Amino acid sequence: MLLDKHNYHTFQPLLYQVSTGGLEPDSIAYPIRKVLKDFPNFFFRLANVEEVDAEKRKLKTNIGDLKFDYLVLATGSETNFFGNKEIEANSMAMKTIPQSLNLRSLILENFEDALLTSDLHERNALMNFVIVGAGPTGVELAGALAEIKKGILPKDYPDLDTRLAQINLIQSSDRILKEMSEKASKKAEDFLEELGVHVWKNVRVMSYDGKTVTTNSDLTFQAATVVWAAGVKGATIKGLDAEDYMVRGNRLLVNEFSQVKGFDYIFAIGDIACMQTEDFPNGYPMMAQPAIQQGAQLGENFIRLIENKPMKPFEYKDKGAMATIGRNKAVVDLKNWKFQGVFAWFVWMFVHLYFLIGFRNRVVVFVNWVYNYIRFDREARLIIRPFKRKSMQ
Numbered sequence: 001m002l003l004d005k006h007n008y009h010t011f012q013p014l015l016y017q018v019s020t021g022g023l024e025p026d027s028i029a030y031p032i033r034k035v036l037k038d039f040p041n042f043f044f045r046l047a048n049v050e051e052v053d054a055e056k057r058k059l060k061t062n063i064g065d066l067k068f069d070y071l072v073l074a075t076g077s078e079t080n081f082f083g084n085k086e087i088e089a090n091s092m093a094m095k096t097i098p099q100s101l102n103l104r105s106l107i108l109e110n111f112e113d114a115l116l117t118s119d120l121h122e123r124n125a126l127m128n129f130v131i132v133g134a135g136p137t138g139v140e141l142a143g144a145l146a147e148i149k150k151g152i153l154p155k156d157y158p159d160l161d162t163r164l165a166q167i168n169l170i171q172s173s174d175r176i177l178k179e180m181s182e183k184a185s186k187k188a189e190d191f192l193e194e195l196g197v198h199v200w201k202n203v204r205v206m207s208y209d210g211k212t213v214t215t216n217s218d219l220t221f222q223a224a225t226v227v228w229a230a231g232v233k234g235a236t237i238k239g240l241d242a243e244d245y246m247v248r249g250n251r252l253l254v255n256e257f258s259q260v261k262g263f264d265y266i267f268a269i270g271d272i273a274c275m276q277t278e279d280f281p282n283g284y285p286m287m288a289q290p291a292i293q294q295g296a297q298l299g300e301n302f303i304r305l306i307e308n309k310p311m312k313p314f315e316y317k318d319k320g321a322m323a324t325i326g327r328n329k330a331v332v333d334l335k336n337w338k339f340q341g342v343f344a345w346f347v348w349m350f351v352h353l354y355f356l357i358g359f360r361n362r363v364v365v366f367v368n369w370v371y372n373y374i375r376f377d378r379e380a381r382l383i384i385r386p387f388k389r390k391s392m393q
């Protein structure tokens with residue numbers, strides 16, 4: 001029995017393309033029922049799991065209570081605002097499709113508003129984008145916004161001085177893409193600067209009231225759009241959040257069989273799980289590969305359990321990391337080979353198409369990319385669902 005609060009799977013690495021009008025949301029989402037339709041003895045229920053009663057082996061959900069023999073938690077992660085309620089209320093997250101659509105609307109609404117105002121300060125703020133966090137999400141979004149500024153804004157808004165649009169990428173440490181090699185970080189920064197993105201390193205954002213971003217230095221930004229890409233934490237569920245097995249970043253401590261500490265019938269995999277090893281003392285990175293590999297291994301282990309065989313411990317195969325900055329610009333770190341530029345960009349595209357679920361989605365995304373590449377365009381720049389920040393309503 002699979003429970004999910006959404007009836008679709010989201011391919012999160014391409015969310016930034018939805019936010020920037022490069023792709024429609026339905027090309028990066030896929031119905032869960034369709035993914036698993038050929039498996040016998042499988043059920044899906046659209047349900048929000050609210051609480052786990054580990055002792056009674058019971059789940060409380062919005063569609064009623066459910067009993068289980070074995071439970072696997074694969075709830076992923078959510079944006080981590082590190083307890084800053086003001087930033088949470090005023091900035092934009094980009095973890096789900098609805099959030100990406102909100103961001104897309106806000107970006108476009110801001111340009112429409114910039115056209116209307118005669119106040120220069122207000123106009124600048126409406127065209128000032130601040131992205132907090134220069135991991136792959138922040139870097140990819142900054143690059144895409146820079147390409148919009150260059151290729152699309154002058155055509156769409158000929159009566160607006162779009163040269164004033166600014167993209168600021170803020171990183172608290174001394175290099176961007178800090179999980180990747182130094183070579184990849186350096187090259188990605190060069191690419192961003194080529195595209196006109198302002199990269200601020202060793203700067204920590206302290207507050208954002210909807211108008212002004214303050215930092216731990218003298219630097220401040222007047223901006224109508226702040227995207228928070230500075231961290232994620234495990235999406236925990238009430239009842240399974242005790243201190244003795246929940247570690248840094250709200251992740252559940254698991255052993256090499258993915259069993260949550262203290263339970264042999266509750267498992268956790270993916271972003272929510274923290275499997276500490278010598279090479280990864282803080283658990284595997286919150287990325288797709290550990291999640292996919294842990295899921296496959298646990299599936300195999302359940303069959304072994306049924307057959308009364310011992311479970312196999314998990315072994316992570318690190319397949320490397322990559323990020324794209326824009327057209328012909330990407331960085332790829334493989335175990336024995338690190339490369340950047342045009343070839344890296346083609347590899348990035350191929351890998352993302354390969355992992356996208358659904359043949360139709362692959363075709364649609366591929367055709368969109370070819371079209372956008374030839375035409376320098378992004379045709380999904382639509383305000384379908386106008387967005388207004390709650391704090392401003």
Ligand SMILES: Cc1cc2nc3c(=O)[nH]c(=O)nc-3n(C[C@H](O)[C@H](O)[C@H](O)COP(=O)(O)OP(=O)(O)OC[C@H]3O[C@@H](n4cnc5c(N)ncnc54)[C@H](O)[C@@H]3O)c2cc1C
Pocket residue numbers: 003004005006008009010012013014015016047048049050074075076077094095136137235237269270271272286287288289291322
């Ligand atoms: C913008 C962005 C870009 C990324 N780019 C990359 C990348 O380039 N490469 C990479 O390797 N990784 C990337 N990641 C990370 C990667 O997407 C995650 O590591 C991966 O999806 C984790 O898989 P998961 O199965 O643990 O969780 P998820 O894929 O997040 O799935 C969790 C599921 O649980 C459901 N759920 C959560 N709580 C409940 C509940 N209470 N009740 C019912 N259902 C619930 C959710 O609806 C969701 O379907 C990116 C993430 C983001 C947000």
